[in-house]
Structures are given as C-alpha cells and as structure tokens.
Amino acid sequence: MTVINGKKGQMRIIEAILASFIIVFALSFANIFAMTPTSPKYEATELQKLGYNVLHDLDEQALLARFVYNREWDNITAALRVMLPLDVYFNINVYYLNGTKVNDDAMFYGNVETFATSKNIASVTYGLAGYATKINDTYQAIYEPRTLILQLVRG
C-alpha cells in the first residue's frame, strides 16, 4: 500500500519517459543520415568501381584490345564472367566513335529483366586507342578508337 500511495517517484518516471523519447528521437535523427556500405545509395558507385577495375585489369594484360579489335566477343564475356562476382550481372557493348555498335552479338550475363527493373544500374565507359594486328605477315597499326560501355547490376 505504501508503494501505491508513495508519490515521490512520479516525477522520476515522467523524467525517464521524457529521456527515453529524447534518446529515441536522437537515434532516429542519426539513422536518417547514416548509410551503411550495403545501402542502395552506395551500390551503383561500388559497381562502377568494380567495372572500371575489371576493364582496366584486362587492358593492362593487353587482352581487352585484342578481344575488341579481333572481335572475340565470346572471350570478353568469358573474361568478365570470371573476373566479376557471380551475383553481378553485366551487359557490355562496343561502339565506334560515331556511336554505331560494333558487336552484332549481345555480350551479357544474367537475367535481362534485372537490367530493366533494377534501380541501381552502374554504367562504365572505357576508351581504347587501337591495336596492331598481323594481316598476311604484315602488321597494321592504325589509330581507330573504340568505346566500351559496361552496365552492371546486382542480381
């Protein structure tokens, strides 16, 4: 009965409730701005970095130019499938400088619908200057740039 009649702790209870409200408000305020690395806001940038690195690695090994100028489309697809994580879908196209598409065959991996529905599609542009090809025992080294556009999405 003394517990029920005791009025000294009432203000403490109200204080505690108010305090919990303030703490909850502060935490939710901080949470609005906090973006974890898996947040969709990061996703496109992460995929872009991944795409750039993969194309740059292939180019450093002198494989990318060989694949593009010798029209080895299957090899490009295979190389990207090996170098990209399994859950990353890609679609790559090669263009002349005037914007005309070079590759007749589609080079992609994954579900086409994912590219249409996903909100986080990363697009990477990569430029190549040219490639020396051996034709009839003579080398032809002509400047003819190509633009590669790689689209990435997480499946």
Added chain:
Amino acid sequence: MKKLIKHKNGQFVIIAVLMIAIMIISIGALMHRAVTYYKHEPWEEYLTLIGAIELNSRRLVELSLANYTNTDSPDNNTLRINLEKWQTNLTAIYPGYGISLGYSDCFLAYDWNETSSSSSANATFSLNIASIGLTGYKFMAKVFLNLTILNKVDNEINVTVRGEEGIPISSLRNDNFQVSISNSTMILNITSVTSYYEPKEALIYTIKCSENITTPITVRVWDERGIQVRAEYS
C-alpha cells in the same frame, strides 16, 4: 499537480539526459559528414579513369611506333597526328568529365641496319580533369625495342631482344623473326627459335635456319606490340 511542478529532485537526471542527447546528435552530425564526404569523393573510380587514359595514351605511342616501323615510307608526323586525334576523341569517349590532355616532346625514331639496332618513341603528357579538379598530372610514355645480333654459327644466329629499360622480351616465336640475306630479297626459312638464359645477356634467342647462312645478313624482329627492328650482321 502543484506538488509535481514544485518537485525539485529530478534536475540532475534531466541535465544528464540532455547531455547524452546532445552527444548522440553530435555523433549523428559527424557520421553524416563522414558519409557524405565518402559519397562525393569516389577516388578509386577516378584513379582507374586516370589509369585508363594513361594506359591507352601509352598504347597510342606504341601503336604509332608500330605503324612508323612497318611502313615503306615512314612519316615522322604519325605520332603527332594520332595524339591530336586522341586529344579530341577523349572528350567524346568520356563526356562530362572535362578531360583535357596535352602532350609535348613527342618523337618517333629508329636506328637500323647495325649489329645493335633499335626503334624508339617518346611522348610527355599532361592531363587535366575539370570535374575532379585535377590539373597538370604529368606522365611519360617511353617505348623502346632493341635487337642485337651477338654472333652467327653455321645456320644459327644468336640475338637478344630488349624492351624499355633493357628488360629482355620473352615469348617470341618463329613468326616474330625474319632472316634474309642483305641487299637481296632472299628470305631464309627459320626452322626453330629457342631461347636460353645467360648471366651477361640475360635472355638469348637462337634462330636456326634451314641452310647455312652467308654474311651479311639482316634479321628483323616484331614484338607483341607490332614494333619492328631491323639489324644487320656482317
């Protein structure tokens, strides 16, 4: 109610809670600043972009040298013309970045028909990318290929092939070499090309021909980039 208002025991708790709230809000603001800074400065992406431009500018110098050494009437302006086109085309390939590529000290040269012959090219670049505030990023593209004929024994010729900074070029095969009798159109049939390591010269190629070789002879080599060097041994 009056009693509640006049109650003065809870002040310390309120002050403590307010201080905790201020701390949490401050941490929130700091987190926000850190997170947005990271979001707006994707350095890795820019570094790869710079790397891609640098790599392909170097490839262009190699390509120009390959073109220069494989034509019957070599044009010294090949590199300059290609670099001018590359300057213009870069803005079309990477639109919106504000890329400006300058070049200087560019040349193509060869010194052939000696026992030790070489082909070389050079260009110094200066890259600006307005969108990230990058100005005056300088890099150099030096391309070099040397062919040295060491000796000739019966139907075998020993040669060394070196690239930039004297690094031996490996993995050359039969179709990378050509042996002919100097001042003649006669091309000798190469039966095999083998290589071995030697302490002084590092990597020596032995070109074995199907018949005995009479001097003077001309040896040509094309590396994987298509750059040619022609050396003569008498």
